[in-house]
Amino acid sequence: MAKRAIFEEVDQAERPAAKGGVIDAARRGSRWAARAWLIVLFALVVVMIAVGGLTRLTDSGLSITEWRPVSGALPPMSDEAWEAEFELYRAIPEYELQNKGMSLSEFKVIYWWEWGHRQLGRVIGLVWALGFAWLLLSKKMPVGWTGRFALLGALGGLQGAIGWWMVSSGLTGTMLDVASYRLATHLGLAFVILSLIAWYVLSMSRPEAALLQARRDRDAALMRWGSVLIGFSLFQIVWGALVAGIDAGLWVRDWPTMHGGVFPVGMWEMEPLLRNVIDNPGTVQWFHRIWGYLLAVVIVAAWWRARRSAYRATRAAFLWLIPAVFVQMVLGIVTVLEGVPIQWAILHQFGAVVLICLAVRARHRAKYPLSQSVRA
Known part of the structure; x- marks a missing residue:
């Protein structure tokens, strides 16, 4: 037998190197998955802000006059459906005071901008819901983050409601556009959501122990x-x-x-x-x-x-x-x-x-x- 140092444990040479356990691996994986999910949400919100800005700049925001969170996901699929949407638009002040005489083809241009804006909102909501559910059901939710991630979903739902509150302000009276203070509320909340996601991404980019x-x-x-x-x-x-x-x-x-x-x-x-x-x-x-x-x-x-x-x-x-x-x-x-x-x-x-x-x-x-x- 080989000689041992005087203070060496008898079984030290045979003891295997320590390895991280299942819990450590799961937590590392959960933070990585949550970070990837948040980055996708962040990118979608940035695109949403840009599309919302273009919708405003092209005066397209009032082209869809009804709030249909589910059925509105499908655009008009026939000539009759397009005529029905156009007829609804012709009944609001913006058409009468600014776009009177607009053709159906011109209406379709502004309609697609607003439809795309709302559709992107639905996509963001779906991405949040799927990611949140997967983190919960797979038990990969980072410890202590369930409430914070749920807050993002709640704010997203509130943003949709504020969006309709904003649009509704331009459908009656003599309004040519939506109320400016409602537009400011809508955009302000979008940037609050973006800021929260950015903060969460930065936190998820480092181990919890390193943050502490x-x-x-x-x-x-x-x-x-x-x-x-x-x-x-x-x-x-x-x-x-x-x-x-x-x-x-x-x-x-x-x-x-x-x-x-x-x-x-x-x-x-x-x-x-x-x-x-x-x-x-x-x-x-x-x-x-x-x-x-x-x-x-x-x-x-x-x-x-x-x-x-x-x-x-x-x-x-x-x-x-x-x-x-x-x-x-x-x-x-x-x-x-x-x-x-x-x-x-x-x-x-x-x-x-x-x-x-x-x-x-x-x-x-x-x-x-x-x-x-x-x-x-």
């Missing part, structure tokens, strides 16, 4: 800055929806001035006074511009504070917000100067998606800093 360990080194002050950035960005996005809802981008087309001055013409002419903040195109665009400047200042201030972080990834996360907000401001300016062409308007909306996701990422890095070498 990283949380011990969180920067509470920098987390507050991240919360402020997310709140400021969401507010600016909602205000941008108000701009889109009343076509305020077409009202003032000069920059940095407005109608040649600091303030637009007739900024407070509506009665009551507070109505100007929502319905006056010049006033709405003025506030959108001012809040954009303020958001840029807050981002720079947050980055300045983040420079003191000991974590390189955290500093970089806040730094990336500076070029993002600069590009977004340039896109907004060009969109206004060019008269709100569809391509520039959609790029501006996509810039908002990038900005809010970077803000979410910055706060996540502040709460769960990435580990780095001692030398770094």
Whole structure:
């Protein structure tokens, strides 16, 4: 027999190397599966935001005048069905006041935009339901995440109801478009859902143990800055929806001035006074511009504070917000100067998606800093 060290256990040489158990493997797999599912949802919501923007820009949002969550999944399948849909559209104010004389072929163009928008909403709901059910039934749901994933489904259902609440505002009276504040609510909730998914993806990208360990080194002050950035960005996005809802981008087309001055013409002419903040195109665009400047200042201030972080990834996360907000401001300016062409308007909306996701990422890095070498 070979000689043994004086402190060596008798059976140490024969003991096999420790391996992860079934529970560890299942948890790793569940987080991977949940992350993949969330990424698909994230991509679908981004596409949904773009399609929704195009639906608004093409004035297609009122082409379907009924809310049929199930039967509406099928488009008109015959000439008679198309005529029936067209007849419903001809009964609303938008047709009478703006599109009177529209042909059936022209109606089909706007109908397909709105149908595609609603169909994509159904697809997102189905993807959520299938993924959620699979995680539950296969017992691969990450520990403690059932409620958070269920919240996404509840918010998605609420979003569908708000979408119809928005559309219904343009079907009566003398409305040519949906109510701007309802449009802002609809878009704002879409970005809230997107932000939650982005946060969940970042959390699912790391083991639970790593998150718990990283949380011990969180920067509470920098987390507050991240919360402020997310709140400021969401507010600016909602205000941008108000701009889109009343076509305020077409009202003032000069920059940095407005109608040649600091303030637009007739900024407070509506009665009551507070109505100007929502319905006056010049006033709405003025506030959108001012809040954009303020958001840029807050981002720079947050980055300045983040420079003191000991974590390189955290500093970089806040730094990336500076070029993002600069590009977004340039896109907004060009969109206004060019008269709100569809391509520039959609790029501006996509810039908002990038900005809010970077803000979410910055706060996540502040709460769960990435580990780095001692030398770094």
